[in-house]
Amino acid sequence: MSLLLLGPTDDYLRKVLAVTPAVVVLSEPERLTPWQRSAPCPVHLGNFAQLPELLLQATAIAAATPVRAVLSYTELGVVPAAIIGQMLGVPAPLLEPSVVTRNKLLTRQALLDNDLTRVRFLPLDTAQEGALLHNRWAERQVVKPEDGTGSRDVHVLAPGESVTLHPARRYIIESWLDGKEFSCETFSVKGCHHLLAITEKWLGGDNGLVETGHLIAPGAFDLIPEHWAYLQRCLDAIGLVDGPAHLEFKRDGDSIDIIECHNRPGGDRIWQLVELATGFDMVSAHARLLLDEPVVVEPARRDCAAIKFFEYAPGTVQSVRLPASLPTHVHWFELNLKPDDRIKPLADSFQRHGSLIASAPDTQQLHERLRQVIDHIEVIVV
Known part of the structure; x- marks a missing residue:
């Protein structure tokens, strides 16, 4: 019997394979990595946004290879994993918290129902109420999509300010904390x-x-x-x-x-x-x-550990120079920039260009180790 894993990154897949070699992956084409194409487990492709078709696909997978559990660690995969698990009658993330x-x-309402938040909030359906939002509150408000991720399309409005939102999308308006x-x-x-x-x-x-x-x-x-x-x-x-x-x-x-x-x-x-x-x-x-x-x-x-995302001024990348080697206390390094790439103003998490992870026994050493690596990176932007 297999564990059905939805939309994993390479790291997630490697960790689950170390727990059990009986893994079946159900992912989306844009999530599939070169390594996963040759990973030692079956891989099926679907569309997480098309739930009926995804359920039909999961049923076919379970008929061919009995499924023992369903799991996803990624935001867009957790709800489908919960529904598939409930449909198959096997352990999976619970549907309610998913x-x-x-x-x-729904999160904010659950907190309010249990007297766990002092945040004022209300829903906004731009298809019904229009895409132009004017802050009429006497306080700052945060406007974000109900199902948003990575700080995309999030706005902070001072009293009296306005913003044009994406049409036909549902938002939540919250008072600023x-x-x-x-x-x-x-x-x-x-x-x-x-x-x-x-x-x-x-x-x-x-x-x-x-x-x-x-x-x-x-x-x-x-x-x-x-x-x-x-x-x-x-x-x-x-x-x-x-x-x-x-x-x-x-x-x-x-x-x-x-x-x-x-x-x-x-x-x-x-x-x-x-x-x-x-x-x-x-x-x-x-x-x-x-x-x-x-x-x-x-x-x-x-111990101490940190991830730092690289930040560069907007412009066009002229050149990139990376360190020849990395010390053992650097556990992750990724920089996705090359000459002629265009750097835009940083508006959400999807526009970040790389990061590094370091560890240390105390915060002072940790900040020094991060700075030492960053000082050996040269990205010239014009």
């Missing part, structure tokens, strides 16, 4: 929630909302018992019982409030930062959990 966290309006932004990485087993790490977010871009880095460092954020109790109540409110979760929140003084919740590992390779800093592999653990194997959540250490 749907609630995928839809930002003051404070510094963090995320909480957790892993749950049978309704018992375990804290893995608190991640500090570095923000930038044109709107100040694009994530330009993430830092896990002991002492960077002191999570008092009241904070952890609040975050656990948020996990209960969205219906999360098993597996990883990523909760984004802001701290303003002694209070915290949720921005978004996800029943999957955080994007931007936060799962790797968690593993480097704590020794706990949340990706492999989720696969083992669905396969009914024992999972013990015990972070083994408290």
Whole structure:
């Protein structure tokens, strides 16, 4: 019997194959990588947006190769995985947290119903109400697609400001939360929630909302018992019982409030930062959990790890020079720029051009190690 894995990256697929060699991949053509084309497992291609056809395809896969569990770590794959698992009657991400966290309006409503948010919010359907939005509130508001990802099409409006939104799309309007932004990485087993790490977010871009880095460092954020109790109540409110979760929140003084919740590992390779800093592999653990194997959540250490996304001024790339070699404390390096590439103003996460991950025993060494690598990269933009 096989584990059906939806839309994996190469790293996710390698980790699941290390847990069980009986894996079947169901992905989309644009997600398929060169390595996956020759990976030691069957690969099927479909369209996650066409759910009836995808369900029919999953049924055919299960008829040919009995499926033991269904799993996805990627945002667009979690809901299809939950539905396919329920249809086949096998372990998979639960449907309620998958749907609630995928839809930002449902997330906010679930928090409100449990008295877990002070954010004022309302839905906006541009097909019915028009694409021009004018902020008539006496406070800043955040406007974002209900099903958006990567800070794309997110706007912050001061009182009296207006913005033209994408026609025929559903948005959520929220009151602005003051404070510094963090995320909480957790892993749950049978309704018992375990804290893995608190991640500090570095923000930038044109709107100040694009994530330009993430830092896990002991002492960077002191999570008092009241904070952890609040975050656990948020996990209960969205219906999360098993597996990883990523909760984004802001701290303003002694209070915290949720921005978004996800029943999957955080994007931007936060799962790797968690593993480097704590020794706990949340990706492999989720696969083992669905396969009914024992999972013990015990972070083994408290080190520091960070991912830093490269930032360059808008213009045309003239030349790129990379380091001849990388030290062992650099665990990931990717720079997707070449001469004649056009760099646009950074408006969302999809416009970032690469990143590096480093680890260290303390934050001072970590910042030094990041800076040393960045100082040996030369990208000339004119």
